Amino acid sequence: MYVKEGDSVSQFDSICEVQSDKASVTITSRYDGIIRKLYYNLDEIAYVGKPLVDIETDALKDVASEEDVVETPAVSHEEHTHQEIKGHKTLATPAVRRLAMENNIKLSEVVGTGKDNRILKEDILNYLAKQTGAILPPSPKPEIIPPLPKSETVPAAAKDRGTKIPIPISKPIVFAGKDKTEAVTGFHKAMVKTMTAALKIPHFGYCDEIDLTQLVQLREELKPLAQVRGVKLSFMPFFIKAASLGLLHYPILNASVDENCQNITYKASHNIGVAMDTEQGLTVPNVKNVQVCSVFEIASELNRLLTLGSAGQLGTNDLTGGTFTLSNIGTIGGTYAKPVILPPEVAIGALGKIQVLPRFNGNGEVFKAQIMNVSWSADHRIIDGATMARFSNLWKSYLENPASMLLDLK
Ligand code: CAO
Numbered sequence: 001m002y003v004k005e006g007d008s009v010s011q012f013d014s015i016c017e018v019q020s021d022k023a024s025v026t027i028t029s030r031y032d033g034i035i036r037k038l039y040y041n042l043d044e045i046a047y048v049g050k051p052l053v054d055i056e057t058d059a060l061k062d063v064a065s066e067e068d069v070v071e072t073p074a075v076s077h078e079e080h081t082h083q084e085i086k087g088h089k090t091l092a093t094p095a096v097r098r099l100a101m102e103n104n105i106k107l108s109e110v111v112g113t114g115k116d117n118r119i120l121k122e123d124i125l126n127y128l129a130k131q132t133g134a135i136l137p138p139s140p141k142p143e144i145i146p147p148l149p150k151s152e153t154v155p156a157a158a159k160d161r162g163t164k165i166p167i168p169i170s171k172p173i174v175f176a177g178k179d180k181t182e183a184v185t186g187f188h189k190a191m192v193k194t195m196t197a198a199l200k201i202p203h204f205g206y207c208d209e210i211d212l213t214q215l216v217q218l219r220e221e222l223k224p225l226a227q228v229r230g231v232k233l234s235f236m237p238f239f240i241k242a243a244s245l246g247l248l249h250y251p252i253l254n255a256s257v258d259e260n261c262q263n264i265t266y267k268a269s270h271n272i273g274v275a276m277d278t279e280q281g282l283t284v285p286n287v288k289n290v291q292v293c294s295v296f297e298i299a300s301e302l303n304r305l306l307t308l309g310s311a312g313q314l315g316t317n318d319l320t321g322g323t324f325t326l327s328n329i330g331t332i333g334g335t336y337a338k339p340v341i342l343p344p345e346v347a348i349g350a351l352g353k354i355q356v357l358p359r360f361n362g363n364g365e366v367f368k369a370q371i372m373n374v375s376w377s378a379d380h381r382i383i384d385g386a387t388m389a390r391f392s393n394l395w396k397s398y399l400e401n402p403a404s405m406l407l408d409l410k
Contacts, residue, residue, distance in 0.1 A: 001042050003053075007035045014098060015053055018046060019186035019280065019312075028094040033057040045183060091118040095313060099124050121315055125304055129230060187281035197343045204380035206388045207336060210396050212354055212370040218402050226299060236274060237298040238405075239326055239351065242398035244270040244290040245408050247324060250391040252383055254323050256344035261381050267323040273342065274302065275327035276309045284342060285314050286322035292410070330354060330372060339377045346379040347388070349395075 002014040009015065009029040018025050037054040040046050090107045092100070096119055100107050103124070110127045112119035184192060215238055226233035247254040251266045258265075273286040285305040287298055308314045324345060329337050330353040337350035352373040359369035374396075378388045398405050 026094045026098045031057045198340045202380040203377045206376045215402050216370040231300045233299045237295045240272045246395040253347040271323045273322035273325035278309045285318040337375050350375045
């Protein structure tokens with residue numbers, strides 16, 4: 001809530017933040033005036049179409065009584081509004097305008113790539129990246145790029161990833177002897193809806209371990225190159241691209257079924273969802289059209305989604321249309337998981353923590369291997385175990401021999 005009763009507001013001033021089960025949206029004032037009534041307290045549930053706030057406008061003050069106030073209704077979607085700048089109208093959503101405002105960007109200087117030249121979040125982020133690099137991680141100067149590591153039996157990159165995972169130091173939460181009840185809202189509400197629907201799906205589980213020794217080394221080599229181009233390269237882009245290459249052979253895993261399981265729709269796009277742990281809770285934005293993206297492009301898009309996710313600013317487009325999901329719980333910890341399908345999708349994979357473990361090489365010698373476990377869940381009504389296993393084998397082969405991906409990259 002950005003205002004209280006009695007406050008003066010101008011057009012486009014932020015009034016409050018509304019979190020739906022899909023996205024977080026800033027509601028702005030359509031009028032210049034004085035806030036006369038707030039219909040909700042912080043954290044209360046606002047109803048679509050019902051008034052959110054009464055604003056007494058200057059025009060009404062002159063000619064009308066106290067009751068003549070303008071109601072700003074709650075909206076369930078991103079509200080599209082016009083902004084008059086330097087004599088021409090700029091189309092942008094309140095969330096986009098807020099992003100621009102927070103970064104001191106004049107909307108009139110940004111080229112909108114949306115419908116009717118509407119300025120999208122992407123346009124602001126691209127503008128920022130071009131102007132200042134403020135949203136993307138800062139690029140290190142070329143001279144500090146370390147030389148590529150030499151090939152060794154044990155990769156230079158090999159290190160116990162387990163020790164790298166930060167343990168957050170948070171205060172214990174104490175309820176002082178009294179129970180606390182609160183409404184389930186926002187992303188949690190979305191989780192209730194999706195997971196209740198998922199319960200109807202008979203899940204088939206399949207797990208395996210992946211030797212990422214070569215990939216860990218490769219990423220270590222590519223990370224500084226990506227950094228020079230302003231992008232943080234984690235393991236996810238490789239996991240995502242390998243999944244897409246696998247889906248090309250097993251399209252049934254990138255499909256959806258209708259409610260009564262009468263029809264299967266094979267999706268043309270590989271819109272791969274990434275489970276993201278944010279301050280607002282679990283959310284799953286997706287990287288669109290992975291089948292035509294390079295690993296670098298996926299990394300860049302993931303950076304954008306992570307930036308927006310941590311700011312609670314993911315838009316509806318980023319959060320809808322997913323066709324397959326990966327959940328990298330290993331960034332937090334754990335070896336195995338039991339992922340739950342996100343309907344209408346039919347498959348999901350959970351990735352465990354990469355650990356240094358002893359394994360045997362082809363000569364029977366023990367070496368330090370970088371091991372990660374994967375746990376798949378698939379809709380057993382339409383996907384059989386053998387298909388899931390074959391897909392997993394293919395995904396695993398790309399990641400265990402990352403050079404083999406080159407053969408299939410377009
Ligand atoms: N094991 C060990 N380390 C890992 C790892 C794994 N499985 N996956 C990534 N890492 C490393 C990264 O490489 C990175 O290391 P560097 O700083 O050396 O590059 C570090 O962990 C942090 O990664 P990141 O979080 O910045 O980026 P990411 O792309 O690897 O992960 C995301 C992004 C969204 C998957 C992650 O932030 C996240 O939210 N994970 C939790 C997902 C979750 O909650 N799943 C459960 C859903 S069901 O409730």
